[in-house]
Amino acid sequence: MSETLQPGAVIGILGGGQLGRMLSVAASRLGLRCHVYDPGANPPAGHVAETVTTAPWDDEAALRAFADSVDVITYEFENIPTATLDLLESLKPVRPGRRALAVSQDRLTEKDFLTGLGLKTAPYRDVPDRAALDAALAEIGTPAILKTRRLGYDGKGQARIMEPAQAGAALDEMGGAEAILEGFVDFTHEVSVIAARGVTGEVACYDPGENVHRDGILRTTTLPARLAPGQHMDAVLLAGKILNALDYVGVMGVELFVTPRGLIVNEIAPRVHNSGHWTQAGCTVDQFEQHIRAVAGWPLGNGQRYADVVMENLIGDDVDRVPELARAADVQIHLYGKGAARPGRKMGHVNRIVRG
Amino acid sequence: MSETLQPGAVIGILGGGQLGRMLSVAASRLGLRCHVYDPGANPPAGHVAETVTTAPWDDEAALRAFADSVDVITYEFENIPTATLDLLESLKPVRPGRRALAVSQDRLTEKDFLTGLGLKTAPYRDVPDRAALDAALAEIGTPAILKTRRLGYDGKGQARIMEPAQAGAALDEMGGAEAILEGFVDFTHEVSVIAARGVTGEVACYDPGENVHRDGILRTTTLPARLAPGQHMDAVLLAGKILNALDYVGVMGVELFVTPRGLIVNEIAPRVHNSGHWTQAGCTVDQFEQHIRAVAGWPLGNGQRYADVVMENLIGDDVDRVPELARAADVQIHLYGKGAARPGRKMGHVNRIVRG
The missing domain is CATH 3.40.50.20 (Rossmann fold)
Structure with missing residues (x-):
């Protein structure tokens, strides 16, 4: 082609x-x-x-x-x-290519990749068996969280370990799947950077957004995020480092914990990301067009932010609020055309635009 | 329903x-x-x-x-x-209903409707035959323009009459179709108002845009339009008057000539309108969503304008400029997925956003 x-x-x-x-x-x-x-x-x-x-x-x-x-x-x-x-x-x-998928499909590979780039992550240990888990708990301490290496999302395949005696039960919850132990990170809040890289290697990042989760599901993303000026730059630079190292083509979501000792990478998602939906309301080119531009070999578009935005997910019967939201000024509605509004199901989102 | x-x-x-x-x-x-x-x-x-x-x-x-x-x-x-x-x-x-279609499908009905509301139009006369044409030319004078009553768009079905001797040739060009004669309007520029009315009768108007045509086809719409403050209000009020009189549901394009003696209605289109494409770049809710909201019985959305915009149509091989346009900052591209770029064919448009 x-x-x-x-x-x-x-x-x-x-x-x-x-x-x-x-x-x-x-x-x-x-x-x-x-x-x-x-x-x-x-x-x-x-x-x-x-x-x-x-x-x-x-x-x-x-x-x-x-x-x-x-x-x-x-x-x-x-x-x-x-x-x-x-x-x-x-x-x-x-596109994006296999390397990005290999890294993001496996929490252990992902952490090894990120730390190999010199980026900070939560402390982690490979846990092939019970002996390794006990050793890891001794090193990392509690509380900690045991996670399957693969196929985990939205809080599934995870078990908290508040004290070493819970190790056996936690391992049972993994159902025999390969796992890693992660130490808790003492963070003040979570932000994410939506970054894009084109076929020619150009990189563009949207402003970081601040995420709030509930029950393991993203609820809101707020722009601008609370970040010191140096942290804003750190976030963008580390995202660029990740994309370049993967020879990445497309949009990636990079989730970061903000701590008093700097930014810690939580995880990366090699795709457009829920925490980037706000770009539909605040930018000339949103994350979806940016991703299409990248994978289609087009130049990247202008992702500069022109408004403050709060993105809110409509989860389950939140969608019943649509008639009220439709009457609100400066609320952009995005519904997904799904059928039944089951609990925990993402039915749509709204972008509240705050103009300066 | x-x-x-x-x-x-x-x-x-x-x-x-x-x-x-x-x-x-x-x-x-x-x-x-x-x-x-x-x-x-x-x-x-x-x-x-x-x-x-x-x-x-x-x-x-x-x-x-x-x-x-x-x-x-x-x-x-x-x-x-x-x-x-x-x-x-x-x-x-x-939706919109038959009354709007009946009015807009026939230039004579449209002009009678508009003047019946007390709005100004170009001088016009029904021209059922040659004798009527001669009488109309005597009253309205030249230059004037003979137009078929129905199915005219983008400059087709029209013949200019610069002097009375051209009357016969102009009538021949109508090919036997019913026609009206319109006098020329001495206007400085054309603007259009994109107006919407919901099922409950609420009316919302976008800011008027200033249109430039070439070869009978819209080339650009620029926001804001050059209008005196009183004219801005006049434009919005007369659009509302039209929609209310038609018990209209949906978005309508109202084209107006700006003259030293006030606004003159050129024509109305009972649908989303090319001169409203700029709303995709400058508003929370664009004309397309506004129309869907109206016909779906939803409340109308917020059409307030937050940026200056120049909409430019990509006609025929203008579309060859897309690679260059894709590299420009603050240009939003909209292509229509059409095949061959024939001369005069609308292939897409761009919105250039000018932020304050």
Whole structure:
């Protein structure tokens, strides 16, 4: 393929949730078409994509047909099965590339990668077995948190250990999955940097946003984040360091803990990120278009922030507040076209714009 | 149907061009789904709509199936055949309603309606035949312009008459279609007001934009428009008067000539309007979402303007400038997903944002 996708070219998106939905809309603004691949029926992205394939991740014929029909492949979530990626990668460019996925799919690899770059993370130890867990607890101390190395998200696959006697129960909760132990970080708040890198290596970062979670799910992101001027620069520089080290192409979410001793990297997500939804309200080019620009080989857009914004997720029956929110001035509504508003399900988000 | 469409409801859009495309994207933000009806294959709106029907305007079975599948029907252009509307209207609500279409589909009806409201228009006369044309020219004088009463757009179906001797040739150009004669208006510039009215009768207007045409096609819209403060208010009030008189639901484009003796209404378009594309860059809620909110029975959104904007259409091979435009700061790109860049074809637009 040519390095720069021309209007009419097709972007394949693995995963048809709300991130794929907003990516598809952004692609349409650039004259690009989207083909969404998702194992589930009626994915939210399908409402705004030209083509949808509904097939499991191990359906080789469907994957080949999908790859044949697109010019480049990207994804909205990082836990795509390895065999799926092996096949797709042999057929069409996959962006961001495998290195970013390998790093972000495994908490141990991720921590090793980050500390290898000289960045700070929570203290951590590989925990292949009970003996290793006891040793790790002795070194890191309690409280600590045991996490599966793979497939953890939104607080699942995690067990807190408040005292060493809880080690056995915590390990049982991992269900035999490989795990790591992480020490607690004494942070004041969490921020994230949404960073992008283009095919030519240019890097652009949005202003850091300040995140508040509840029950392990992001609730709000507030711009600007509380950061000392030096920390703002630190956050942007470390994000750039990560993207360059991975020869990354696309948008990445980098979650950081703010502590009195500096910034500590919590985790990275090789995709557009919930904490970047505010960019739809405060920037000329939002994170979704930025990601499409990057994977399509376009120059990155202007991510400068022009307004203060509070992004709030609408979780479960929060969506019942939409009639009231629709009447509020300076509230931008984004609903995801999902059916039932189950508890914990992300149904949409709003951006409250605070103009200076 | 309930007055307020709930998430998951379906909006039927007649016409699948760029306006339908951007309406469909706006609907997705509100959790609504779209079904586009267009006689042409591969309409631009089809790339971002859940369902597309490709069928002619007189295919009764296709129209019935379309109406069955949607909750409300709207349109992106005003020249829908009468029989099509008769059928659809008997099956589902059509918004904006028939009165607005009847007025805007016929230049004579439109002028009679506007002058009946006490608004100023260009001088005009009904021209059923040659004798009427000669009489009209004697009254209105030259230069004047002969226009077909129906189906005229972008400068087609029009003949200038610089002196009375050209009357016969001008009438021949009408090809037997009913026509009206309009006197020239000595205006300094043209502005348009994008106005919206909801189902409960609330009215909201965007700031007037200043339009520049070339070869009968809109080239740029600039915000703010050059208007005296009193004229700004006049423009907004007369737009509201028009919408109220039509019991209108949806967004309307009202084109006005600015003259030393006040504002003169050029024409109205009962739909989202090219001169309102700037709202994508300068407002919390753009004209497309505003139209969807109105036809879906939602409260109108905040159309206050937060930036100066210059909207420029990309016509024909203007689209070759996209690589350069993609590198410019504060330029928002909107491409329509059309194939060949034929001369005069609207391929996209850009919004240049000028922040204060």
